[in-house]
Amino acid sequence: MPSPSPFPLPPSLRIGLAANRLHHDTPDAALFRLVREIEPVVRKPLAPTILAVGRTHDAIRREGLLEDYDGLVRYPYGREGGLMRLVSRVVDPDPATAIHAAIYLIDPVDPSSTFPEAVALKRQCIIHARPFLSTLLGAREWFELRAVAAGASPNPALDPLFDFGSQTIALVAHDARKAEMIELVREHFDFFDRFAMRVATGTTGGLLNELARELRPGRSGAWVRALKSGPLGGDAQIAELLLDGACQRVLFLEDPHVARQHEADIQLLERAARTVTEQVACYGDLATARDWIADAARRAAVSPAPVPRPAPDRAG
Structure with missing residues (x-):
């Protein structure tokens, strides 16, 4: 025994x-x-x-x-x-x-x-x-x-964390995860559309822009700012955005089962996020990403509506 x-x-x-x-x-x-x-x-x-x-x-x-x-x-x-x-x-x-x-x-x-x-x-x-x-x-x-x-009331002091309309999200996916990324964004397009800006590496960025044109055919301009591919420096470009405070979220669907020739670039991105640990949140798998989206929606649904500010008195 x-x-x-x-x-x-x-x-x-x-x-x-x-x-x-x-x-x-x-x-x-x-x-x-x-x-x-x-x-x-x-x-x-x-x-x-x-x-x-x-x-x-x-x-x-x-x-x-x-x-x-x-x-x-x-x-x-x-x-x-x-x-x-x-x-x-x-x-x-x-x-x-x-x-x-x-x-x-x-x-x-x-x-x-x-x-x-x-x-x-x-x-x-x-x-x-x-x-x-x-x-x-x-x-x-x-x-x-x-x-x-679990039933707690939202902490109003944390509301700025969930002000996605003022934030940038980086969307990255390895080859074996690109289809999952596209399907995730398709399912939750309105959620990702709330962000002030979206950036993505190489092929992922191109695929997401194609998806946005399909789902919102009347829009002009790129929905995602497409950077270089990961092996050619896209991860490093995202790392710089993190360090500059210009990106607050990283959704990186990784494939943990394959050796990656540009592992150093991936580690660079992760190190940048951890350097500005108070400013960046990272998610690395599909299930966690889906839970995050659903939980953020739940919090928004139970948060009290913001109190409108009175218009300034311009009567002079």
């Missing part, structure tokens, strides 16, 4: 959590800002089990956050296999022990973010359709949407 797991989990929402040192080395670091913001909805209504890798767990406790919250479970230090265990939880076939999302706040210049277990965590999340959230904005948004789905 197999021995019981040393890390028993209750049957609830389960989240893997890790953060590089940069994100918990000062009181205003990203990890602490995230936990302070989400603590009310973590306690109720979400009540998740949070599997926090050693140093991340210890930092949360040291800062006095989530005190007396039994759902915060300590995993070993990364050097003792904590992050490796989170990878195993992603692929775990047992619904009672698998995690539903992985949050890994990454310092883009920390060498540990390129260790095999870090790369495998993202890859397995994509394969198994689990959100992999490596930026502060992505984690904040995910918790807000999960809380609203």
Whole structure:
């Protein structure tokens, strides 16, 4: 008979959590800002089990956050296999022990973010359709949407996150995922049309512009700003937009099963997003993207209408 797991989990929402040192080395670091913001909805209504890798767990406790919250479970230090265990939880076939999302706040210049277990965590999340959230904005948004789905009222302080009409989204898809991207945009064209601007690499951009002409034949101009193809520098162009604050969302449907000759360009894009961790949210698989769209629509439906501002008195 197999021995019981040393890390028993209750049957609830389960989240893997890790953060590089940069994100918990000062009181205003990203990890602490995230936990302070989400603590009310973590306690109720979400009540998740949070599997926090050693140093991340210890930092949360040291800062006095989530005190007396039994759902915060300590995993070993990364050097003792904590992050490796989170990878195993992603692929775990047992619904009672698998995690539903992985949050890994990454310092883009920390060498540990390129260790095999870090790369495998993202890859397995994509394969198994689990959100992999490596930026502060992505984690904040995910918790807000999960809380609203669980019955909480929208946090009005987070309304700017969902003001898609003032944002730019990058739409990228590897060859094996291009058909999925086109179908996703076809199904949710009105959602993507809300963004102030859309950019895409190479072939994906051309296909999306063809789709827009099909769905909105009366429009003039390109619906998507098509950049170079990924291997020829399109990923680098998007990275620059991220660094300049000119793009806030990246939907990158990746194919994790093939070797990619331009892997360095993909890593560059990811590093740029993590450099401006407060400004960019990234989504890497079709299921996560669909959930994001549906959850954003749910939040919009239950958010109170904005109060109209009175017209200025020009009577003199």
